């Protein structure tokens with residue numbers, strides 16, 4: 001049961017309102033997003049960042065163009081290495097596959113490493129409903145699991161909490177004495193998690209990328225938990241979206257570099273765990289069983305509908321950190337596993353139950369900061385505009401907006417009506433502004449949505465055309481020597 005300060009199922013407007021009223025959230029968000037953005041800029045300018053972005057995009061475009069072949073190559077190589085590959089069309093198939101693996105291996109407890117894709121398919125909930133104990137082992141994920149909340153950022157799941165909030169969670173759930181010392185807090189969490197690792201029969205993780213030519217799944221982490229999840233329990237299950245592929249080992253390191261530099265500003269992560277199959281004779285550790293679940297869950301549809309560019313995403317979170325909207329409202333206000341600009345694009349396209357998903361493409365100022373930060377150069381503002389345009393074509397735009405647009409089009413198609421409308425707007429706005437001392441403080445609905453939070457300056461008294469005509473008339477007079 002989520003105890004997030006924001007009810008994810010509340011209407012979108014309500015979620016945003018609650019987020020904007022939460023001053024703690026604002027403090028936490030500005031601390032982290034500014035730090036992560038600056039680190040990214042420094043790390044990308046330390047190398048030829050533009051070239052890195054171009055090469056990563058070209059490689060990911062190649063993956064999308066050759067997706068079926070590469071997936072089959074991955075499957076062949078995983079199987080040849082002694083692993084098992086499972087194909088899941090949607091969330092319920094993926095849940096059923098993982099549950100069946102757990103049942104066959106007599107699993108009671110699962111340790112997990114951070115994974116957005118398992119959040120996407122609500123895997124924890126399905127496992128817990130089947131009676132399994134599930135423990136998140138990434139420190140950020142562990143904190144929000146204790147708090148009963150979903151992650152609010154793609155790479156920093158607990159970005160919405162301040163140190164003080166985390167301390168309160170540990171005091172309540174882990175009986176920690178009051179402290180704000182991060183080292184002491186980490187030590188307490190580590191001691192608890194160690195016991196969980198030693199007693200879990202199954203490890204589950206997402207996949208940052210899988211290498212088709214070797215059948216290797218890779219996870220990028222800064223905590224040793226990823227390595228333990230993939231190697232300590234008897235059974236290891238990796239769940240990946242079908243687009244999380246790279247063709248070769250060289251491509252894997254290209255994406256690794258782009259990912260690390262863009263997400264946390266590191267040259268490389270502390271850990272990179274590569275699993276190519278179950279434990280072999282003579283190996284000191286590793287799982288006895290290795291399974292990979294290849295999840296579609298709307299991705300093929302996304303490609304078919306012309307939104308394939310969104311599948312180039314390497315889930316670095318850079319677009320979230322620079323987004324002025326995300327920085328104000330945080331991840332929970334989006335109500336989806338995926339937040340920020342990339343979340344606003346993919347959430348309405350995935351078969352997830354997100355309340356008011358249709359509003360998310362409008363949660364953007366279209367400033368373009370996300371496109372400039374993206375290591376794969378995804379044109380997020382264009383995708384957001386495409387989604388909005390789809391809504392208009394499907395007649396899903398609000399009635400008032402459609403009427404307003406029709407009037408706008410009619411007005412703009414005739415010079416006379418455009419000029420008359422300009423005169424009328426100038427006269428009305430200047431009269432109202434004079435009554436309220438300079439700027440408009442109030443406009444009737446729906447324009448009141450603007451004046452509720454900002455003043456509206458009145459229209460210019462004379463249009464550009466009028467000013468130009470006057471100027472030309474003056475010039476002619478001077479030329480005639482008048």
Ligand code: SF4
Pocket residue numbers: 154262312313314315316317318319320342370373374375376377378
């Ligand atoms: S859209 Fe680009 S910037 Fe955003 S998470 Fe994906 S790869 Fe990173």
